[in-house]
Amino acid sequence: MVSVVSIARRAILRVMPKAPPAPPHDTSPLRVLPQFHETLTAALGPMHWWPARTPFEVIVGAILTQNTAWVNVERAITKLRKARLLTPRALERVPSPKLARYIRSSGYFRQKAKKLKAFVCFLRRDFGGSLARMFRTSTAELRERLLAVHGIGPETADSILLYAGNHPVFVVDAYTKRILQRHGLAGEKAGYEEVRTLFENNLPRDAKLYNEYHALLVNVGKNWCRTKEPQCDQCPLGPYLAARPGTKPERRP
Numbered sequence: 001m002v003s004v005v006s007i008a009r010r011a012i013l014r015v016m017p018k019a020p021p022a023p024p025h026d027t028s029p030l031r032v033l034p035q036f037h038e039t040l041t042a043a044l045g046p047m048h049w050w051p052a053r054t055p056f057e058v059i060v061g062a063i064l065t066q067n068t069a070w071v072n073v074e075r076a077i078t079k080l081r082k083a084r085l086l087t088p089r090a091l092e093r094v095p096s097p098k099l100a101r102y103i104r105s106s107g108y109f110r111q112k113a114k115k116l117k118a119f120v121c122f123l124r125r126d127f128g129g130s131l132a133r134m135f136r137t138s139t140a141e142l143r144e145r146l147l148a149v150h151g152i153g154p155e156t157a158d159s160i161l162l163y164a165g166n167h168p169v170f171v172v173d174a175y176t177k178r179i180l181q182r183h184g185l186a187g188e189k190a191g192y193e194e195v196r197t198l199f200e201n202n203l204p205r206d207a208k209l210y211n212e213y214h215a216l217l218v219n220v221g222k223n224w225c226r227t228k229e230p231q232c233d234q235c236p237l238g239p240y241l242a243a244r245p246g247t248k249p250e251r252r253p
Contacts (some may be wrong), residue, residue, distance in 0.1 A: 027184070031145070036213075037203075037212075039237065040216040040217075040220065041212070047218075047219060048215075049214075050163040051229070055131055058085060059092075060080065062159040063116055063119065063152070064076055064103060064112055066108070068093070075105040075106075079105075081101065085099070085102065096113050097250075108136045114150065114151065115150060117151035118151055118152075134168070139161060142161065142165075143167075152191070155173055155192070158170070158196070159171050166207045167207060168207040170209065172192050175217055175218050175225065178227070179217055179220060179221060180198070182232075182241070183240060186198065224236075
C-alpha cells in the first residue's frame with residue numbers, strides 16, 4: 001500500500017521547477033554554450049523578445065535602438081504608430097524633419113531619421129517595397145546587402161535578419177561580449193564576427209534558439225553581468241565561473 005508521505009512527495013516533485021544543470025568540467029565552447037542556454041532557460045524562462053507587432057516594426061526598432069535604451073525606443077515607436085507611419089511607404093513619404101521630431105526620444109534623431117529613410121529607399125529600390133521578397137533572399141547575400149545600407153552595421157543587420165526575418169544568425173551586443181570575456185570564452189579584443197562565429201559554430205543553426213539565447217544573455221547583462229560591480233554570486237551563470245580554473249564569482253558589495 002502506498003503511504004500518504006510517498007504520494008505527497010511525488011506531488012511536490014511534479015510541481016518543482018527543473019534544477020539548472022551542473023557546470024561542466026569541459027570548458028570548451030562546444031560544451032559550455034549549450035549549457036549556458038539550458039541553465040538560463042531553467043532559471044529565467046522564455047523572454048518573448050522582440051516586442052513588436054510587425055516585422056517592419058522590428059526593423060524600425062532595430063535602427064532606433066542604436067546607442068539608446070529600449071524604453072526610449074518604445075516612446076518613439078508609439079508616436080510613429082499613432083501617426084500611422086509604421087509602414088515602408090509612409091516612412092518614405094514623410095518629410096525628414098517631421099520624422100525626426102517623432103523619434104526624438106530615441107536620441108541622435110536626425111541621423112536615425114536618415115537611416116530609416118535609407119532603409120525604406122533600399123527596400124523599394126531592391127525589393128519593390130516587399131519585406132517578404134527581401135527575406136526570401138539567402139542569408140549571406142541579404143546580410144551583405146543590408147550592411148551596404150547607410151546606418152546599418154553588423155548588430156542592426158543581424159537583428160533585422162533574426163528577429164524580423166527569422167534567419168538563423170546570432171546577434172552579438174555589448175552584453176554578449178562582456179559575458180563571454182568574463183567566462184574566458186572570448187578575448188578582450190574579440191571582434192563582432194569572431195563572437196558571432198563562435199556561437200554559430202557551436203550551436204545548431206536555429207533561428208528560434210538564437211532568438212531566445214540572445215534575449216537571455218541581454219537579461220543577464222542588464223541584471224548581473226554589469227560593467228561595474230557585477231553580481232556574479234547571484235547570477236545564474238555564476239557557478240560556471242566557480243567551476244573554471246583560476247576564476248571565482250565576484251560578490252555583491
